[in-house]
Amino acid sequence: MLNTYLANVRLNSPLVHCITNYVTVNDVANVLLACGGSPIMSDEEDEVEEITSICGGLNINIGTLNKNTISSMFLAGKKANELGHKVLLDPVGAGASRLRTETAAGLMKEIQFDVIRGNISEIKTLASGSGRTKGVDADLAEAVTEQSLDGAVAFVKELAKQTGSVIVVTGAIDLVAEGERCYVIRNGRPEMGKITGTGCQLSALITAFITANPDHVLDAAAAAVCAMGLAGEIGWNNMLPGDGNSTYRNRIIDAIYQMDGATLEQGARYEVR
Amino acid sequence: MLNTYLANVRLNSPLVHCITNYVTVNDVANVLLACGGSPIMSDEEDEVEEITSICGGLNINIGTLNKNTISSMFLAGKKANELGHKVLLDPVGAGASRLRTETAAGLMKEIQFDVIRGNISEIKTLASGSGRTKGVDADLAEAVTEQSLDGAVAFVKELAKQTGSVIVVTGAIDLVAEGERCYVIRNGRPEMGKITGTGCQLSALITAFITANPDHVLDAAAAAVCAMGLAGEIGWNNMLPGDGNSTYRNRIIDAIYQMDGATLEQGARYEVR
Amino acid sequence: MLNTYLANVRLNSPLVHCITNYVTVNDVANVLLACGGSPIMSDEEDEVEEITSICGGLNINIGTLNKNTISSMFLAGKKANELGHKVLLDPVGAGASRLRTETAAGLMKEIQFDVIRGNISEIKTLASGSGRTKGVDADLAEAVTEQSLDGAVAFVKELAKQTGSVIVVTGAIDLVAEGERCYVIRNGRPEMGKITGTGCQLSALITAFITANPDHVLDAAAAAVCAMGLAGEIGWNNMLPGDGNSTYRNRIIDAIYQMDGATLEQGARYEVR
Numbered sequence: 001m002l003n004t005y006l007a008n009v010r011l012n013s014p015l016v017h018c019i020t021n022y023v024t025v026n027d028v029a030n031v032l033l034a035c036g037g038s039p040i041m042s043d044e045e046d047e048v049e050e051i052t053s054i055c056g057g058l059n060i061n062i063g064t065l066n067k068n069t070i071s072s073m074f075l076a077g078k079k080a081n082e083l084g085h086k087v088l089l090d091p092v093g094a095g096a097s098r099l100r101t102e103t104a105a106g107l108m109k110e111i112q113f114d115v116i117r118g119n120i121s122e123i124k125t126l127a128s129g130s131g132r133t134k135g136v137d138a139d140l141a142e143a144v145t146e147q148s149l150d151g152a153v154a155f156v157k158e159l160a161k162q163t164g165s166v167i168v169v170t171g172a173i174d175l176v177a178e179g180e181r182c183y184v185i186r187n188g189r190p191e192m193g194k195i196t197g198t199g200c201q202l203s204a205l206i207t208a209f210i211t212a213n214p215d216h217v218l219d220a221a222a223a224a225v226c227a228m229g230l231a232g233e234i235g236w237n238n239m240l241p242g243d244g245n246s247t248y249r250n251r252i253i254d255a256i257y258q259m260d261g262a263t264l265e266q267g268a269r270y271e272v273r
Numbered sequence: 274m275l276n277t278y279l280a281n282v283r284l285n286s287p288l289v290h291c292i293t294n295y296v297t298v299n300d301v302a303n304v305l306l307a308c309g310g311s312p313i314m315s316d317e318e319d320e321v322e323e324i325t326s327i328c329g330g331l332n333i334n335i336g337t338l339n340k341n342t343i344s345s346m347f348l349a350g351k352k353a354n355e356l357g358h359k360v361l362l363d364p365v366g367a368g369a370s371r372l373r374t375e376t377a378a379g380l381m382k383e384i385q386f387d388v389i390r391g392n393i394s395e396i397k398t399l400a401s402g403s404g405r406t407k408g409v410d411a412d413l414a415e416a417v418t419e420q421s422l423d424g425a426v427a428f429v430k431e432l433a434k435q436t437g438s439v440i441v442v443t444g445a446i447d448l449v450a451e452g453e454r455c456y457v458i459r460n461g462r463p464e465m466g467k468i469t470g471t472g473c474q475l476s477a478l479i480t481a482f483i484t485a486n487p488d489h490v491l492d493a494a495a496a497a498v499c500a501m502g503l504a505g506e507i508g509w510n511n512m513l514p515g516d517g518n519s520t521y522r523n524r525i526i527d528a529i530y531q532m533d534g535a536t537l538e539q540g541a542r543y544e545v546r
Numbered sequence: 547m548l549n550t551y552l553a554n555v556r557l558n559s560p561l562v563h564c565i566t567n568y569v570t571v572n573d574v575a576n577v578l579l580a581c582g583g584s585p586i587m588s589d590e591e592d593e594v595e596e597i598t599s600i601c602g603g604l605n606i607n608i609g610t611l612n613k614n615t616i617s618s619m620f621l622a623g624k625k626a627n628e629l630g631h632k633v634l635l636d637p638v639g640a641g642a643s644r645l646r647t648e649t650a651a652g653l654m655k656e657i658q659f660d661v662i663r664g665n666i667s668e669i670k671t672l673a674s675g676s677g678r679t680k681g682v683d684a685d686l687a688e689a690v691t692e693q694s695l696d697g698a699v700a701f702v703k704e705l706a707k708q709t710g711s712v713i714v715v716t717g718a719i720d721l722v723a724e725g726e727r728c729y730v731i732r733n734g735r736p737e738m739g740k741i742t743g744t745g746c747q748l749s750a751l752i753t754a755f756i757t758a759n760p761d762h763v764l765d766a767a768a769a770a771v772c773a774m775g776l777a778g779e780i781g782w783n784n785m786l787p788g789d790g791n792s793t794y795r796n797r798i799i800d801a802i803y804q805m806d807g808a809t810l811e812q813g814a815r816y817e818v819r
Contacts (some may be wrong), residue, residue, distance in 0.1 A: 022295040022568040023575055023587050027519075029296055029469035034518050038410055039469065040366065041296050044339040047370035054369060066590040066614065068339065093586065096600060097593035137584055194803070196575035196585065238515045242784045244803025245580050246573075246796040250519040257467070257517025295568040300792075302569055302742035307791050311683055312742065313639065314569050317612040320643035327642060341612065511788045523792040530740070530790025 002268050003261025005213045005223035010036035014211035017055040017080075018204060019043045019073050021063025021092065024197025027253065028061075031201040034257035035227070037208035043069040048076040057211030058085055059204050062103055063092035070103055077111035086210045086217070088115045089165075090203035095125035105129060108163065114210055114217050117168035117203045120144055120152070127159050137193070144173045153182045153273050166218050168206065168225060170199060176222040183222040185270040187229025189236050194245045198252070202228045205256070226268035231255035233267065275541050276534025278486045278496035283309035287484035290328040290353075291477060292316045292346050294336025294365065297470025300526065301334075304474040307530035308500070310481035316342040321349040330484030331358055332477050335376055336365035343376055350384035359483045359490070361388045362438075363476035368398035378402060381436065387483055388494050390441035390476045393417055393425070400432050410466070417446045426455045426546050439491050441479065441498060443472060449495040456495040458543040460502025462509050467518045471525070475501045478529070499541035504528035506540065548814050549807025551759045551769035556582035560757035563601040563626075564750060565589045565619050567609025567638065570743025573799065574607075577747040580803035581773070583754035589615040594622040603757030604631055605750050608649055609638035616649055623657035632756045632763070634661045635711075636749040641671035651675060654709065660756055660763050663714035663749045666690055666698070673705050683739070690719045699728045699819050712764050714752065714771060716745060722768040729768040731816040733775025735782050740791045744798070748774045751802070772814035777801035779813065 015038045020028055025041060032039040042051040045068065052058050058080040060073050080087045089111075091104035104126055108116070116126065120142045144152045152175060156167045161179040169175045174185040192198045206224040213220035235251030243251075288311045293301055298314060305312040315324040318341065325331050331353040333346050353360045362384075364377040377399055381389070389399065393415045417425045425448060429440045434452040442448045447458040465471045479497040486493035508524030516524075561584045566574055571587060578585040588597040591614065598604050604626040606619050626633045635657075637650035650672055654662070662672065666688045690698045702713045702723040715721045720731040738744045752770040759766035781797030789797075 021587070023571050023585075025296050026299060026469060026572060030519050030522065033467045033469060039296075040369070041294070041337055042366075042370070043337065044372065046340070047372040050370040050372075064587055064589065067592070093588075096586070097588070097596040099590065099593040099596075194579045196572060196579060234515075242780075242797070242800060242804060244800030246576050246799035246803070249576065250523065250796065251515070253519035254515060254517030257519070258515060298569050299572060299742060303792050303795065306740045306742060312569075313642070314567070314610055315639075315643070316610065317645065319613070320645040323643040323645075507788075523796065524788070526792035527788060527790030530792070531788060 002223040002226060003265045005209055005216065005220040006227060006261050006264055008212040009208050012212040013038055014057055014208050015040060015055040016057045016059055016204060016207050016211060017042065017052045017076065018059045019048065019069060019076060020059065020061035020200060023063060024200040027197050027249065028200050028204045031253050031256055032204050032208055034253050035205055035208055043072045045072045045075055048072045049079040052076045052080050052085065053083060056085060057207045058087045059207040060088065060107065061090040061092055061200055061203060062100055063200065065100065065103055073107060074110060077107060081112055086114045086207065086214060087111060088117060088203055088207045089113045090200065091118050091122045091126055094118065094122045101125055113165045115166045115168060115206055115221050116163065117170065117206060119199065120169050120171055123167065123169050144169060144171050144175065149173065149184065153184065157182055166221050168221055170202060170225065174225050174229065176218065176225055178218045181218060182273045183270050184273055185222065185225050185229060187226050187233060187269050189232045191236065191248060192232045195249045222270065226270060227256065227259060227264055230264060230267040231259060275496040275499055276538045278482055278489065278493040279500060279534055279537055281485040282481050285485040286311055287330055287481050288313060288328040289330045289332055289477060289480050289484060290315065290325045290349065291332045292321065292342060292349060293332060293334035293473060296336060297473040300470050300522065301473050301477045304526050304529055305477050305481055307526050308478055308481050316345045318345045318348055321345045322352040325349045325353050325358065326356060329358060330480045331360045332480040333361065333380065334363040334365055334473055334476060335373055336473065338373065338376055346380060347383060350380060354385055359387045359480065359487060360384060361390060361476055361480045362386045363473065364391050364395045364399055367391065367395045374398055386438045387490050388439045388441060388479055389436065390443065390479060392472065393442050393444055396440065396442050417442060417444050417448065422446065422457065426457065430455055439494050441494055443475060447498050447502065449491065449498055451491045454491060455546045456543050457546055458495065458498050458502060460499050460506060460542050462505045464509060464521060465505045468522045495543065499543060500529065500532060500537055503537060503540040504532060548769040548772055549811045551755055551762065551766040552773060552807050552810055554758040555754050558758040559584055560603055560754050561586060561601040562603045562605055562750060562753050562757060563588065563598045563622065564605045565594065565615060565622060566605060566607035566746060569609060570746040573743050573795065574746050574750045577799050577802055578750050578754055580799050581751055581754055589618045591618045591621055594618045595625040598622045598626050598631065599629060602631060603753045604633045605753040606634065606653065607636040607638055607746055607749060608646055609746060611646065611649060619653060620656060623653060627658055632660045632753065632760060633657060634663065634749055634753045635659045636746065637664050637668045637672055640664065640668045647671055659711045661712045661714060661752055661767050662709065663716065663752060665745065666715050666717055669713065669715050690715060690717050690721065695719065695730065699730065703728055712767050714767055716748060720771050720775065722764065722771055724764045727764060728819045729816050730819055731768065731771050731775060733772050733779060733815050735778045737782065737794060738778045741795045768816065772816060773802065773805060773810055776810060776813040777805060
């Protein structure tokens with residue numbers, strides 16, 4: 001089933017407008033090309049509405065937000081809503097500064113997101129309206145584990161209901177939830193956390209998948225999460241002696257590029273609760 | 274003959290000022306170093322005139338333009354003209370927004386470019402003053418093919434005459450034209466389109482080549498286009514099972530780094546019309 | 547002894563706030579993760595004080611400075627001083643424009659830096675208040691060689707005394723000095739100069755090392771310089787036929803990721819004068 005969602009990305013080649021941080025933007029562009037999508041980056045308020053209009057999906061990532069790009073996020077998001085385009089929010093570092101927390105909250109108030117993806121600390125910050133984040137990485141004490149899983153699933157389902165968005169929480173165990181259903185996904189490798197931007201890449205990937213599968217947002221988002229985690233496993237298997245996190249970054253994007261439907265179908269490890 | 278132009282880049286180590294997008298800027302810097310040039314990036318209006326003054330060439334790329342960087346492009350371009358430096362325009366996404374189309378047109382009006390390089394959709398937009406571009410990638414319907422080649426050659430020669438610039442159109446077949454002569458180049462691989470920024474890299478490479486060969490702009494630009502395409506072929510031959518677009522990106526820059534004159538001379542596939 | 551400083555980075559996982567250029571920022575983030583640290587990038591004045599407050603160290607790099615980021619550098623630097631955090635200055639391109647020279651001088655006046663790292667041209671510019679830099683690369687005529695070493699050591703010790711900062715000058719021979727002691731380090735490879743951002747990466751690495759070893763700034767900075775140079779040697783030994791500067795970039799970061807204390811201890815080549 002998941003292979004259908006990947007096939008539709010390859011078939012439809014969704015054009016994804018990214019307003020994203022300058023740290024990981026190159027990898028974000030390459031992973032969109034790797035999956036079969038096409039990226040366009042633009043964060044200038046004088047053109048974002050026009051740019052988003054020619055695209056199918058919009059990926060808003062607040063990783064290195066500044067005054068100019070914040071207003072562009074609002075403009076582009078509202079236009080995308082108006083046009084019925086798919087829109088994703090990646091609240092990078094929500095909880096690490098008042099500006100990030102308030103920007104994420106403001107965006108959620110004025111824009112209807114199809115998907116919101118973050119680590120558990122960021123998502124908890126969004127849910128409570130405040131929070132403490134250890135920079136851009138999740139607080140270990142909040143991690144979703146087998147022990148805390150039941151509570152975490154209930155939490156993300158509830159937040160999905162409240163927001164009307166599919167909620168994606170990534171970590172050792174990934175959750176992809178709407179109000180009544182939650183994918184619990186166990187793909188991936190812990191070493192992915194030693195590469196900058198695997199989260200940003202995943203957000204872009206999800207945007208491509210939901211844009212190419214507009215009537216199956218939950219399932220397509222789950223397919224993207226499985227694909228990214230599986231690419232992390234395949235990339236790791238292709239590591240040679242001496243390889244480290246920089247080469248691993250390349251191998252993961254390479255694995256997305258090479259991934260076919262059968263590989264995704266067989267390698268995806270998930271249950272639906 | 275082409276090997277001479279490469280040798281001059283290695284010999285003169287041209288310092289190239291880049292006002293370029295933040296998506297592909299790292300690869301642009303590395304490809305300049307790979308060919309024997311030296312990059313400096315600066316887009317702040319308070320310093321661009323000074324920075325461009327210590328350089329030999331200027332590469333203006335409108336990929337992620339914003340209000341601040343647009344004014345820097347005008348300032349730097351005029352200063353470079355004044356000093357007789359080589360200047361190249363890469364009109365990324367011209368046709369995708371009014372801002373991009375008008376900025377490119379404005380730059381062409383106030384600055385004399387030695388070379389303008391884009392995909393066919395971008396170049397047609399510049400020629401007509403308006404256009405529709407599919408994001409930052411060329412519209413397939415406009416692609417230069419063996420069937421449409423005669424018309425395309427006539428079109429770029431005419432535009433070269435009108436603008437006084439060497440016009441470079443890249444795609445499956447690349448064209449490098451002045452009013453009376455047009456290189457038709459058949460190097461490269463279609464998979465290069467699955468890497469973000471191969472166009473941006475080529476624009477930087479051309480700037481280095483024309484800066485190091487100031488009296489042979491057409492031929493030096495053609496040498497850079499052949500070198501990039503050939504690097505794409507060599508890089509592809511070095512791909513191993515499991516490698517994808519991210520590793521391919523590295524292998525292409527590596528191939529520029531390793532390229533010697535004999536390899537370029539033997540591998541270049543071009544005719545002059 | 548140096549292995550202790552590396553071990554402390556791995557143990558303490560210092561969170562490093564980077565206000566840095568968009569050219570090399572991705573590699574900077576990955577090298578911080580490779581050494582065991584954790585990066586957060588932010589340059590918006592509305593949040594930099596808060597962001598730096600949750601971090602342990604601050605890395606200010608003026609590589610692509612602009613009006614907005616300059617004010618953020620001052621705000622973050624003062625806050626870091628107030629909190630007793632470690633702060634490093636990388637004066638990229640000081641001497642190449644008045645704006646860069648004056649910004650570096652202004653930062654040194656208002657902020658007490660624990661470490662200042664640059665190439666010899668940049669550091670001489672800071673010492674004299676003016677200078678001529680060949681873009682972002684050092685002027686060969688000023689290079690630290692075995693012949694000019696005595697004078698160079700005296701120069702950096704004197705500057706360290708004047709500024710109260712550890713001064714790091716990198717090149718074929720690297721110097722790491724306080725007023726009375728200077729490490730002279732002979733690790734590294736000349737080919738590292740053909741990769742964009744090895745200097746920026748080193749500055750980030752030093753920030754992580756001094757943050758994790760707050761009572762041993764001189765020695766920890768020297769350990770970081772040895773580690774980076776050694777990673778350049780190890781990465782070079784792992785190069786395969788056809789590899790060039792782009793792959794070399796990955797291999798150096800990989801070597802930092804893989805480096806253990808014994809390797810650093812055995813591979814470091816330094817004397818103290």
